[in-house]
Amino acid sequence: MVKITDVARHAGVSPSTVSYALSGKRPISAETRERIEASIRELGYRPHAGARALASSRSNVLALVVPFRSGIHVPVVMQFAVSVVTTARQHDHDVLLLTQEEGEEGLRRVADTALVDALIVMDVQLHDARLPLLRALDRPSVLIGFPAEPAGLTCIDLDFAAAGGACVTHLAELGHRCVALVGSPPEVYLRRTGFAQRVTQGFTAAADERGLTSTVHPCEATPAAAQAMAERLLREHPELTGVVVHNEPVVQPLIEAFRRLGLRVPEDLSVVAICPDELAEQAPLPISSVAVPTARIGARAVELLMRKLDGLEVPEATMLPPWLTRRATTAPRGG
Amino acid sequence: MVKITDVARHAGVSPSTVSYALSGKRPISAETRERIEASIRELGYRPHAGARALASSRSNVLALVVPFRSGIHVPVVMQFAVSVVTTARQHDHDVLLLTQEEGEEGLRRVADTALVDALIVMDVQLHDARLPLLRALDRPSVLIGFPAEPAGLTCIDLDFAAAGGACVTHLAELGHRCVALVGSPPEVYLRRTGFAQRVTQGFTAAADERGLTSTVHPCEATPAAAQAMAERLLREHPELTGVVVHNEPVVQPLIEAFRRLGLRVPEDLSVVAICPDELAEQAPLPISSVAVPTARIGARAVELLMRKLDGLEVPEATMLPPWLTRRATTAPRGG
DNA sequence: TGATCAAGTCGAATCGCTTCGACCACGAGA
DNA sequence: TCTCGTGGTCGAAGCGATTCGACTTGATCA
The missing domain is CATH 3.40.50.2300 (Response regulator)
Structure with missing residues (x-):
């Protein structure tokens, strides 16, 4: 293994000079620096991570x-x-x-x-x-x-609260009056994960503010659950025309379930998701969405x-x- | 930061003894070891990773x-x-x-x-x-x-070749005579990734050996591609009754596409996947599969x-x- | 009664780097 | 002319562990 002293000897300088040339923590003349860099390349020097961490108390x-x-x-x-x-x-x-x-x-x-x-x-x-x-x-x-x-x-x-609100606003501006939020699986709420609750808050607040009827439904992340959810939503809220989905694996299955139940998307029912753009873009029918900018x-x-x-x-x-x-x-x- | 010398002093031994007590590389009397362990607990000692790496030339x-x-x-x-x-x-x-x-x-x-x-x-x-x-x-x-x-x-x-073969064998034993492999996306083959090719080899070899008609089809990993693939398979191979899928995101969409085209699974068409068990188990209709034991x-x-x-x-x-x-x-x- | 050996412990060297203080040379300012 | 500051470099002292050789002690065996 080639070490800093080898480089120093090869370049005709002291080890500390090599170190400073590398870190830039003290000025080194251009000429010397170039000589050092040449030696480093020639010898294939790589500073030892452990030694560096020990001496500098930084592991990087x-x-x-x-x-x-x-x-x-x-x-x-x-x-x-x-x-x-x-x-x-x-x-x-x-x-x-x-x-x-x-x-x-x-x-x-x-x-x-x-x-x-x-x-x-x-x-x-x-x-x-x-x-x-x-x-x-x-x-x-x-x-x-x-x-x-x-x-x-x-x-x-x-800002998940604002994201939930933005979805409602979008639907409201399109004239929808009754909206539902299909959220994360129940265990996520039970664990009290912040983003799930915040979406709900933003969603509900925006709906109330605009006088929309709104409901919130946690949903398992499986196609079967999506199907059941679609059926339930139509049964319990016949006047529903707007759905916000915050549950990545369920977005596509849910849309398909609504179709199977005879609803056209977006003509009869609008769907807006909160999910990464990739997922929204590469769906068969590209999905209106608030991006999760991972x-x-x-x-x-x-x-x-x-x-x-x-x-x-x-x-x-x-x-x-x-x-x-x-x-x-x-x-x-x-x- | 508490270091090994602190522990040594506290326990009334030398640093090397502490080191040996910790690593077990030399015998240490039970009494001394206990004293050292007590000191370690009391002082909250944690060996410095960098120092350890430097001295032992092992970073763990x-x-x-x-x-x-x-x-x-x-x-x-x-x-x-x-x-x-x-x-x-x-x-x-x-x-x-x-x-x-x-x-x-x-x-x-x-x-x-x-x-x-x-x-x-x-x-x-x-x-x-x-x-x-x-x-x-x-x-x-x-x-x-x-x-x-x-x-x-x-x-x-x-053993992906054997996995491909096992799928064919399973289908053959169920009496199927015409089978298709729906594989990874084309770019995976183009990159010449081993497992994709091996599945194909095993699949084809087993089919040939048993005298089955077989075809192989790379497939994009999207629901839309799955739909197109299902249509194409039925059109080009009307006598097809067995499908092997080696493309996780497509398994479920493909089954649904076949259904939409009027085929019952498994009555009219058998489907077997190569995928992690989790995915096969939690499908609406649990999927026969060769596990990828990640x-x-x-x-x-x-x-x-x-x-x-x-x-x-x-x-x-x-x-x-x-x-x-x-x-x-x-x-x-x-x- | 030594000689031998294993268990148990210590001290010192070492791992490869960073950093601090010191030094030199030189130009600027007084 | 004398200082002072600064760019550029060096030497040496760590950083906090591991490890090697050596030493003591007591038991074992001839």
């Missing part, structure tokens, strides 16, 4: 805690993960993957052993058991999702973390505004 | 390279990842997440900087550009999937790696035998 590794429980949509998690990794690399950091299962002990472990410099936590519950730990930890963290009490933490997410959220989370690592202040709450794209599944009521 | 971190390209089924990737992380933790290792995008340079980087001890690579192509590098690297690796030339590497995967493969990959890290010999090729579970989508021909 971020922890990412991913959920893998029922009720969460796996492709969305993966999109977050990929965008976190990609962005981290742009900032010269790597990403250590932790599962929710490891729990608090896992977080403490990677933080206390200095294996990671900072943490990103996904799928935060309203009263998440990990919050006290994250607040107490000596390492910075960013939560994707909002707990009930975000004070003292850095959180980022789509890539932006992941990238932003990393950037917030980098700023915190640099000792800079960052906002405690970052709520990305919703953006509704009208596609083929919404139309004016009765037309 | 594994790299996992995940694909995120079109044509691969994201939930399957996630299942692998979770099982790799879980198993790695059981062996006191962590997992660093790399994306395919980082390419060879990424592999070289984490290996050369000693950031990781070993690598797991998913989604291996038949003539993967990374193979020479993996062979040359001084760190052990395991591939999930088989390249054309696996010599000198350690590979593990489901959890087992991931766990096994880690165990192979651990053995290699311990300097033990491991088999170059590990092919898990297919296991077909008959569920509700296959029935005797004409029955």
Whole structure:
């Protein structure tokens, strides 16, 4: 293995000069720097991560805690993960993957052993058991999702309440008077996951404000559940003309179920989803939707973390505004 | 931060004794060990990962390279990842997440900087550009999937050829005489990904052997493509009664498309899939399938790696035998 | 009664890098 | 002319573990 002293000898300088040339923390003459860079290339030098971490007390590794429980949509998690990794690399950091299962002990472990410099936590519950730990930890963290009490933490997410509201507004402007929200599976509500509740709040508030009739229905993430839900909605709310879906796996099956029940989409029934754009775009009939901007959220989370690592202040709450794209599944009521 | 010397002082022993008590590499009297463990608990000591890596030249971190390209089924990737992380933790290792995008340079980087001890690579192509590098690297690796030339590497995967064959055998034993394979998207074949080709080979060979009429059809991973595929199959092969699907997102849509075209499943048409059991089980009509045992493969990959890290010999090729579970989508021909 | 050996412990070297303080040379300002 | 600051470099002291050799002690065996 070639080490920094080898490079130094080869370039005719001291090890510290090589280090400074690499880090840029002290000025090095252009001439010397070039000589060093040439030696590095020639010898194929790579700084030893462990040694670097020991000496600098920076590992240049971020922890990412991913959920893998029922009720969460796996492709969305993966999109977050990929965008976190990609962005981290742009900032010269790597990403250590932790599962929710490891729990608090896992977080403490990677933080206390200095294996990671900072943490990103996904799928935060309203009263998440990990919050006290994250607040107490000596390492910075960013939560994707909002707990009930975000004070003292850095959180980022789509503004799900506004997203729910935007869907209602869209339907209301198209003349719809009776709307329903088909939401996440019941266990997600039981776990008291923030985004599910916020969508409901935004949805209900906007409907009330505009005087629409509205109902909310959690729904299992299976085609069979979608079918049952469609039947139930038509039975219980015959005057229903607008549906908001916040449950990725169910969007398409639900539309198909309504069709089977004899309703045309969007002529008889408008459907608007809250889901990643990819999913909305590549449906057979492109779906009007509020985007869940996974890539932006992941990238932003990393950037917030980098700023915190640099000792800079960052906002405690970052709520990305919703953006509704009208596609083929919404139309004016009765037309 | 509390370090090993603090523990040593507190327990009245030397640092090396603490180290040996922790690693078990030299005998330590029970009494001393208990004293040390008490001190560790009391002081809340955690060995510094970087220091440990530097001194022992072991980081206790594994790299996992995940694909995120079109044509691969994201939930399957996630299942692998979770099982790799879980198993790695059981062996006191962590997992660093790399994306395919980082390419060879990424592999070289984490290996050369000693950031990781070993690598797991998913989604291996038949003539993967990374193979020479993996062979040359001084760190052990395991591939999930088989390249054309696996010599000198350690590979593990489901025996996809046998899986294709098992599906045909199952259909043949039910009396079917004309079968079709609906496979992965065309780009997967174009990339020359091993498993796609192997399924085809096994499928065709088994059909030939038993004198069945057979055809093979790559298929985009969308509901619309599934619909088109169903129509085309019925048009071009009116005598078709058995379909093998190796394309997760399309399984369910394809069955629905056949139904819409007036075929009853399984009475008129038997369908057998190659997919994770979860997907087959939770379909509205449970699907007869050969399992893709993601959890087992991931766990096994880690165990192979651990053995290699311990300097033990491991088999170059590990092919898990297919296991077909008959569920509700296959029935005797004409029955 | 030594010689031998294993168990149990210690001290010191080492892993490869970063960083701090010091030093030199040189141009600018007084 | 003397200082002062600054660009550029070096040497040495860590960072916090692991590991190797050596030492003590007591038991075992001839």
